[in-house]
Amino acid sequence: MGGTGEAGQVLAAKFVAIFPHLDERQRRLLTGAEARALGHGGIRLVARAAGVREATVSLGVDELDSGAGPLGRARRPGGGRKRAADLDPGLVPALLALVRPEERGDPMPPLRWTTKPARNLAGELTRQGHKVGADTVGDLLRAEGFSLQGNARTIEGRRHPDRDAQFRYINEQVTAFQGAGDPVISVDTKKKELVGEFASAGREWRPKGQPEATHTRDFPGDSAGKAVPCGVHDITGNTGWVSAGTGHDTAAFAVESIRRWWNAAGRGDYPAARRLLITADAGGSNGYRTRAWKAGLAALAVETGLEITCCHFPPGTSKWNKCAWPGGHPGVMKCPSRLAGRGRRLDTGALRVRNKSGAGPAGPGIVAASTNPRFG
Secondary structure (H helix, E strand, O other), X not given: OHHHHHHHHHHHHHHHHHHHHOOHHHHHHHHHHHHHHHOOOHHHHHHHHHXXXXXXXXXXXHHHHHOOXXXXXXXXXXXXXXXXXXXXXXXXXXXXXXXXXXXXXXOOOOOOHHHOOHHHHHHHHHHOOOOOOHHHHHHHHHHOOOOOOOOOOOOXXXXXXXXXXXXXXXXXXXXXXXXXXXXXXXXXXXXXXXXXXXXXXXXXOOOOOOOOOOOOOOOHHHOOXXXXXXXXXXXXOOEEEEEEEOOOOOHHHHHHHHHHHHHHHHHHHOOOOOEXXXXXXXXHHHOOOOHHHHHHHHHHHHHHOOEEEEEEOOOOOHHHOHHHOOOOHHHHHHOHHHHOOOOOOOOHHHOOOEOOOOOEOOEOOEEEEEEEOOOO
16 A cells, blocks of 8 residues: 555656646546556556546546557547537628628618727627627638728829829939939928827837826817928938928928028038929929919029929829828828827927937938928
């Protein structure tokens, strides 16, 4: 009896040490091998030492006696819980009927496109008698070729027959100016941003549990004004200049932004320049119909001695403006709140002259930001 108790203690210590490193089938085979080596009474002794049922040890002995080769998996094929789609053949068709209402020819689907998250779909399926969770709904949708997608802005309307010629002309002008060593810039004014203690998209590192406090609502009455960012993108140098105005988006503001870029950066980067090429959208403060924009550029040409040429992109093609590209450096101009920083409120202290360096794909990002006085 004493020998049996000592053997049980030795087995228990062995199992405690090795079981955490084995899967279900490996543990079962190990206990079966130990029981078979002990002979009569081994199954009961091993079961007590391992803390498992005697039936489990006996199953391990039977598997070893059968001479079956390694399975390469913990359970035989077909083991485990069945898939929800296998148990409920009507689940997938019901799900597809919700996300593809046109298949049923129903103009009034139970769930509108704005209310189709996995949790809502799971709730509707459960209401229809298909008990399923949100995670399973997501798995089923992915298996059917669905994925989470946003809108794609690809519908451009009617295509003008001269559209290609227009872009070729702009490209020829840009190439000619760059070949002569003259600056080429892209100009655009982005969305206005409230100045004050307002929330901004993104996150930044701060002490845990101490987020920067902001207003719960973005009411204009709580703001100290609006910041109007005007971006100037040096296409050749691949750098950007952002002027933040506190007034209105006017032609005078756009021209003043170019003037400040030239005085602070352009003059030094292009000391031998005789000409300046500007590419801009067809509308807005720098639109082709705005007389104040043309008059301001004429005054700037007289002041700087530069021959200024402005090429406007055709209507409906503003996304091709270099100053609106999200992938390059001007993408910083795409979000005015970044004048203050990601996840940081834009207050009056952020509207100051400062230098920034970026980590864009082709070099430094915004090299300077300045505050313009009020124009217009």
